[in-house]
Amino acid sequence: MKQFLYRLCAAVFSIGAPCGAVWAADHPTEQDYLQEFPIVLSASRLSQPVSETPNAMTVIDRNMIVASGARNIADAFKLVPGMYVGYVNGHTPIVSYRGSTDAYARRMQVLVDGRSVYLPLFGEVDWAELPIDIADIDRIEVVRGPSAASHGSNSVQGVINILTHQASGVPKALVSVSRGDAGISDMSARVGSVGQNWDYRVTLASHADHGFDNMFVADTGGGNPRVTLNDSNAKQLINTRINYRPTGIDSFDIQLGYSDTSRELGDLPPAKTGKGLAASLRTQKTLSDFQQLTWLHTLHESSDVQLSYYHIGRNTKENYYSTPCITCTPAALNVVAGIGYPINNNAVIHRHDLELQHTLNVSPNNRFVWGMGARRDSANAPNNLAYSPTWREYRLFAHDEWRVTSSGLINIGAMAEKNALGQTRVSPRVSYNHHLSTRHTLRASASVAYRNPEMIEELGNEGFLLKKVGATQYRWRDVLAAGGLGPERALSREVGYIGQLDDAGSTLDLRAYHDQISNIIYLDLATTYPVADPGNVMASATSPRNFKSDFNATYSGLESTLNYKFGERSKLTVNYAHQVAKASPSRSSPVAAFNPSLIGAAYNYRLTVPLHSGSLLLSHDFSGGTQLGVGFYQQGKTQILEAATQQPLTRYLDLRVAQRFGGWQSKKERSGGGEIALVIQNALNDHYTDFSSTIIGKRRAYLTATLGF
Numbered sequence: 001m002k003q004f005l006y007r008l009c010a011a012v013f014s015i016g017a018p019c020g021a022v023w024a025a026d027h028p029t030e031q032d033y034l035q036e037f038p039i040v041l042s043a044s045r046l047s048q049p050v051s052e053t054p055n056a057m058t059v060i061d062r063n064m065i066v067a068s069g070a071r072n073i074a075d076a077f078k079l080v081p082g083m084y085v086g087y088v089n090g091h092t093p094i095v096s097y098r099g100s101t102d103a104y105a106r107r108m109q110v111l112v113d114g115r116s117v118y119l120p121l122f123g124e125v126d127w128a129e130l131p132i133d134i135a136d137i138d139r140i141e142v143v144r145g146p147s148a149a150s151h152g153s154n155s156v157q158g159v160i161n162i163l164t165h166q167a168s169g170v171p172k173a174l175v176s177v178s179r180g181d182a183g184i185s186d187m188s189a190r191v192g193s194v195g196q197n198w199d200y201r202v203t204l205a206s207h208a209d210h211g212f213d214n215m216f217v218a219d220t221g222g223g224n225p226r227v228t229l230n231d232s233n234a235k236q237l238i239n240t241r242i243n244y245r246p247t248g249i250d251s252f253d254i255q256l257g258y259s260d261t262s263r264e265l266g267d268l269p270p271a272k273t274g275k276g277l278a279a280s281l282r283t284q285k286t287l288s289d290f291q292q293l294t295w296l297h298t299l300h301e302s303s304d305v306q307l308s309y310y311h312i313g314r315n316t317k318e319n320y321y322s323t324p325c326i327t328c329t330p331a332a333l334n335v336v337a338g339i340g341y342p343i344n345n346n347a348v349i350h351r352h353d354l355e356l357q358h359t360l361n362v363s364p365n366n367r368f369v370w371g372m373g374a375r376r377d378s379a380n381a382p383n384n385l386a387y388s389p390t391w392r393e394y395r396l397f398a399h400d401e402w403r404v405t406s407s408g409l410i411n412i413g414a415m416a417e418k419n420a421l422g423q424t425r426v427s428p429r430v431s432y433n434h435h436l437s438t439r440h441t442l443r444a445s446a447s448v449a450y451r452n453p454e455m456i457e458e459l460g461n462e463g464f465l466l467k468k469v470g471a472t473q474y475r476w477r478d479v480l481a482a483g484g485l486g487p488e489r490a491l492s493r494e495v496g497y498i499g500q501l502d503d504a505g506s507t508l509d510l511r512a513y514h515d516q517i518s519n520i521i522y523l524d525l526a527t528t529y530p531v532a533d534p535g536n537v538m539a540s541a542t543s544p545r546n547f548k549s550d551f552n553a554t555y556s557g558l559e560s561t562l563n564y565k566f567g568e569r570s571k572l573t574v575n576y577a578h579q580v581a582k583a584s585p586s587r588s589s590p591v592a593a594f595n596p597s598l599i600g601a602a603y604n605y606r607l608t609v610p611l612h613s614g615s616l617l618l619s620h621d622f623s624g625g626t627q628l629g630v631g632f633y634q635q636g637k638t639q640i641l642e643a644a645t646q647q648p649l650t651r652y653l654d655l656r657v658a659q660r661f662g663g664w665q666s667k668k669e670r671s672g673g674g675e676i677a678l679v680i681q682n683a684l685n686d687h688y689t690d691f692s693s694t695i696i697g698k699r700r701a702y703l704t705a706t707l708g709f
Contacts, residue, residue: 037049037050037051037498037500037507038050038057038059038061040053040057040059040141041141041161041163042057042111042141042143042147042150042151042159042161043055043057043141043143043147043150044150044369044399044401044411044413045150045357045359045369045371045397045399046359046367046369046399046401048401050498050509051433051435051441051498052401052409052411052433052441053143053411053431053433053443054149054411054413054429054430054431054433054443054445054447055143055144055145055146055147055431055445055494056143056144056145056443056494056496056498056509056511056559057141057142057143057144058079058080058081058141058142058144058509058561059139059140059141059142060076060077060079060080060139060140060142061138061139062137062138062139063571063619064076064079064573064617064619065134065137065140066629066656067617067619067627067629067631067656068617068629068631068654068656069629069631069654069655069656069677069679069680069681070134071134071178071184071186071679071681071702072093072127072128072134072207073127073130073132073134073137073162074093074094074095074127075093076134076137076140077095077140077142077160078615078631078633079573079575079615079617079631080097080142080144080575081144081559081560081561081575081576081577081613081614081615082097082098082144082557082559082577082579082613083095083096083097083142084096084097084098084099084100084610084613084635084638086100086635086640086647086690086691087212087690087691087697088103088691089211089212089229089231090182090209090210090211090212090229090231090232090233091128091211091231091232091233091263091264092128092231092263093127093128094691095108095125095127095160096108096157097144097157097158098157098555098557098579098581098609099579099581099608099609099610099638100608100638100640100691101522101605101608101640101641102523102640102641102642103124103642103691104122104123104124105123105124105125106123106124106154106451106454106521107154107156107157107158107451107488107490107517108154108155108157108158108159108160109147109151109152109154109155109158109159109160110125110159110160110162111151111159111160111161111162112130112132112161112162112164113161113162113163113164113255113292114161114294114308115255115290115292115310115312115353116312116351116353117130117312118154119314119349120349120351120377120379120391120454120455121347121349121379121381121384121385121454121455121456122384122454122455122456123154123454123456123457126286126288126314128233128235128261128263129235129259129261129286129288129314130259130288131237131238131239131257131258131259131288131289131290132162132164132237132239132257133188133190133203133205133237133239135174135176135188135190135203135205136164136165136190136201136203136239137162137163137164137165138163138164138165138166138169139163140160140161140162140163141160141161141163142158142159142160142161143155143158143159143160143161144158144511144559145157145158145445145447145492145494145511145513145515146158146427146429146447146448146449146490146492146515147159147429147447147449148415148427148429148447148448148449148450149397149399149413149414149415149427149428149429149447149449150397150399150413150415150429151415152395152397152415152417152427153393153417153419153450153451153452153487154451154452155449156449156450156451156488156490156517157490157515164239164241165201165241166199166241166243167192167194167199167200167201167241167242167243168192168194168199168243169192169201170190170191170192170201172191172192172708172709173189173190173191173192173708173709174188174189174190174191174706174707174708175188175189175706175707175708176188176189176704176705176706176707177704177705177706178702178703178704178705179702179703180679180700180701180702180703181699181700181701181702182209182210182211182212182213182700183208183209183210183232184208184209184700184702185206185207185208185209186205186206186207186208186704187205187206188203188204188205188206189203189204189205190202190203190204197244197245197246198242198243198244198245199242199243200240200241200242200243201240201241202238202239202240203237203238203239203240204237204238205235205236205237205238205239206234206235206236206237207234207235208232208233208234208235209232209233210231210232211229211230211231211232211233211264212229212231212697212698213229213698229268230264230265230266230267230268230281231263231264231265232263232264233261233262233263233264234261234262235259235260235261235262236259236260237257237258237259237260238257238258238259239255239256239257239258240254240255240256240257241253241254241255241256242254242255249297249298249299250295250296250297250298251295251296252293252294252295252296253292253293253294253296254292254293255290255291255292255293256289256290256291256292257288257289257290258287258288258289259286259287259288259289260285260286260287261285261286261287261288262283262284262285262286263283263284263286264281264282264283264284265281265282265283265284265318266279266280266281266282266320267279267280267281268281276323276325277322277323277325277328277341277476278322278343278464278476279323280320280321280322280323280340281320282318282319282320283318284316284317284318284345285316285317285318286314286315286316286317287313287314287315288312288313288314288315289312289313290310290311290312290313291310291311292308292309292310292311293308293309293310294306294307294308295307295308299360302360302361303358303359303360303361304358304359304360305356305357305358305359306356306357306358306359307355307356307357308353308354308355308357309352309353309354309355310351310352310353311350311351311352311353312349312350312351313348313349313350313351314347314348314349314350315347315348315349316345316346316347316348317346318343318344318345318346319342319343319344319345319346320342320343320345321340321341321342321343322340322341322342322343322464322466322476323340324340328466330469330474332467332469333466333467333469333474341464341465341466341467341476342464343383343464344382344383344464345381345383345384346380346381346382346383347379347380347381347384348379348380348381349377349378349379349381350376350377350378350379351375351376351377352375352376353373353374353375353376354373354374354375355371355372355373355374356371356372356373357369357370357371358370358371365402365403365404366400366401366402366403367400367401368398368399368400368401369398369399370397370398370399371396371397371398372394372395372396372397373394373395373397374392374393374394374395375392375393375394375395376390376391376392377389377390377391377392377393377420377455378390378391379455383462383463383464384456384460384461384462384479385455385456385459385460385461386459386460386461386481387459389420389455389459391419391420391455392420393417393418393419393420393452394417394418395415395416395417395418396415396416397413397414397415397416398413398414399411399412399413400412400413407434407435407436408432408433408434408435409432409433409434409435410430410431410432410433411429411430411431411432411433411445412428412429412430412431413428413429413430414426414427414428414429415427417450417452419452419487420452421452421453421458423452423486423487425450425487426448427447427448427449427450428447428448429445429446429447429448430445430446430447431443431444431445431446432444432445439499439500439501440497440498440499440500441497441498441499442495442496442497443494443495443496443497443498444494444495444496445492445493445494446491446492446493446494447490447491447492448489448490448491448492449489449490449492450487450488450489450490451487451488451490451521452487453485453486453487453521453547456479456481456547457481457485457521457547458481458483458485458547459481459483460479460480460481460547461477461479461480461481462477462478462479462480463475463476463477463478463479463480463544464476477544478544478545479523479544479545479546479547480544480545480546481546481547482546482547485521485547485549486519486549487519488517488518488519488520488521488549489517489518489519490515490516490517490518491515491516492513492514492515492516493513493514493515494511494512494513494514495511495512496509496510496511496512497509497510497511498510501564502565504565504566504567505563505565506562506563506564506565507561507562507563508560508561508562508563509559509560509561509562510558510559510560511558511559511560512557512558512559513555513556513557513559514554514555514556515554515555515556516552516553516554517552517553517554517555518552518586519549519552519586520549520551520552520553520583520605521547521548521549522547522548522549522550522551522601522605522641523545523546523547523548523641524545524546524547524548524601549586550585550586550587550598550601551583551584551585551586551598551601551602551605552583552584552586553581553582553583553602553605553606554581554582554583555579555580555581555609556579556580557577557578557579557580558577558578559575559576559577559578560574560575560576560577561573561574561575562574566620569620569621569622570618570619570620570621571618571619572616572617572618573615573616573617573618574614574615574616575614575615575616576612576613576614577612577613577614578611578612579609579610579611579613580609580611581605581606581607581608581609582606583602583603583605583606584602585598585599585602601641604639604641605641607637607638607639607646608638608639608640608641609638610635610636610637610638611636611637612634612636613634613635613636614633614634615631615632615633615634616630616631616632616633617629617630617631618630618631625659625660625661626657626658626659626660627656627657627658627659627660627677628655628656628657629654629655629656629657629658630653630654630655630656631653631654631655631656632651632652632653632654633650633651633652633653633654634649634650634651635647635649635650635651636649637649640691647689647690647691648689650688650689650690651685651688652681652682652683652684652685652688652697653682653683653684654679654680654681654682654683655678655679655680655683656677656678656679656680657677657678658675658676658677658678659675659676659677660673660674660675661673661674661675662674662708663708672708672709673707673708674705674706674707674708675704675705675706676703676704676705676706677703677704677705677706678701678702678703678704679701679702679703679704680699680700680701681699681700681701682697682698682699682700683699685699
């Protein structure tokens with residue numbers, strides 16, 4: 001058996017990495033297994049090297065973000081295998097794991113310093129309005145796979161945790177200005193100070209551009225050709241972080257943020273049909289804020305308690321008038337007095353979250369974390385919800401890391417949640433990590449996760465009033481949710497390998513997975529659901545769209561990441577993902593006429609995951625302070641359910657060239673000096689289509705000057 005295991009080990013690492021003496025007389029210690037692997041916090045709520053986490057992890061550090069030339073947070077996720085990044089328009093990025101079905105990513109939890117920014121109304125992350133400047137991000141940890149055992153509902157496909165610089169990480173002042181194509185105009189300033197008991201940093205930033213170039217397309221409603229993009233945008237933000245240490249065993253982390261975002265929406269001009277009623281030009285204003293307080297108390301050297309509270313608020317104002325309609329029935333609706341029917345798309349969202357967490361070292365071979373939390377979500381969105389709900393959710397979680405042998409590690413944990421609909425579910429996870437040697441580790445894990453219905457899925461009532469003709473009050477109504485949905489359920493299994501390839505710290509990460517998701521909640525795009533709505537003019541008298549839960553899906557795939565270091569000055573990161581999705585109806589409709597649309601929805605769902613996708617990032621530091629970053633990205637063909645045509649194969653190349661001077665010539669010394677950088681996005685192609693077939697991305701360049709003092 002020993003000879004067989006040795007041959008197996010040699011076969012697994014036949015790529016050139018030696019297996020090492022797995023069965024040496026002197027067993028390695030725990031520290032030997034850490035090697036060059038990054039230490040992460042997001043996988044299990046315990047500090048672990050990525051070789052000992054229960055899920056596969058991707059870590060995007062500060063140097064990778066800079067080398068990629070990413071101007072916004074969403075673009076950084078192109079460096080994660082299996083991640084989809086696209087744009088609805090010039091100011092609305094879409095980030096989702098394993099393809100994308102629509103403009104939302106309801107199965108992926110997103111955190112900023114542990115604070116959930118996943119909005120409860122639509123089940124989305126509004127990346128454009130986050131009160132965070134990309135320069136304040138220290139690193140991003142991505143859990144590739146279900147992590148509901150640690151982070152609860154909406155973690156059925158993965159977790160993103162964006163970690164910003166500590167207050168002590170910006171001890172000096174910094175000013176940055178960017179100008180470039182498409183009206184790019186960015187400015188930021190940050191200042192910080194480090195003291196004996198107090199540290200702080202403050203960031204002020206402004207970002208603006210004209211969005212994508214306009215493109216003329218034929219109006220499917222039979223009217224004149226129209227320009228589909230009106231997507232100029234601007235954002236101003238302030239972000240503050242304060243660390244206070246009153247004693248040697250207590251510390252307080254205080255974070256505050258606020259952003260003011262203005263975005264242009266609507267068609268130029270809109271279609272003169274019922275479909276174009278709500279597509280007139282307007283400006284959407286969004287005010288976002290957050291407050292977060294975390295108290296960490298050390299009980300003794302092997303135990304600490306953390307109490308955290310945060311609040312996020314989002315106030316969207318979008319008031320405008322509908323456009324005239326020439327095809328609505330009855331004809332009286334086509335006669336619009338003044339400038340149209342008033343539309344109020346205002347929405348106010350609040351989230352309050354309180355959590356207690358206790359971490360302790362039970363023994364030299366066992367660590368344990370447990371805790372409990374409560375969340376209160378409220379939303380007021382008259383044009384989108386049947387009423388203004390207040391949802392309360394409660395959770396209890398625990399995770400145990402047990403080193404059963406010197407080379408074997410077990411992670412086991414679970415979270416019990418009671419959602420706002422009164423449904424209680426338990427999401428367990430177990431994994432086994434086996435260190436074949438100090439540099440090579442195999443991992444196997446299994447988990448169950450649930451996704452609770454969002455407010456729009458349970459209470460959606462999207463539309464606005466038109467004219468009253470006779471005794472009938474007519475309305476434009478797109479969505480009318482029937483409610484009564486249960487949670488989605490995901491069963492996930494994965495095996496993986498992570499290894500250090502050389503003394504320089506090069507690593508290889510491989511992962512194979514198979515996920516089964518049942519009772520998938522989706523928006524019926526066929527507009528055929530028997531809900532009585534006699535005044536609706538959207539499609540027919542009885543057909544507003546509804547959220548259903550009628551089919552199951554499976555995801556299988558292979559992901560790989562190679563981080564290769566060429567000495568101290570060069571690094572190459574290569575990601576590749578091969579993914580296959582399948583779907584089938586879970587039940588037959590009691591109305592036989594609706595079964596074809598159900599089968600069609602399941603078939604289209606299979607096309608939402610690209611078969612092949614990948615990325616490459618090369619960074620090199622030349623002598624004299626010159627830096628080069630080269631990023632290449634490929635996204636396979638993808639069918640977005642709400643898009644009319646399939647997104648074709650997309651390839652593009654990004655370049656960044658920078659010259660550092662003064663103290664910035666050294667990575668370890670940035671007390672003075674600065675940097676001038678040129679970024680060219682989509683350097684080789686003049687255009688490509690993205691999330692929607694009507695969106696054209698063109699070559700774009702901008703120049704950034706940064707000065708530290």
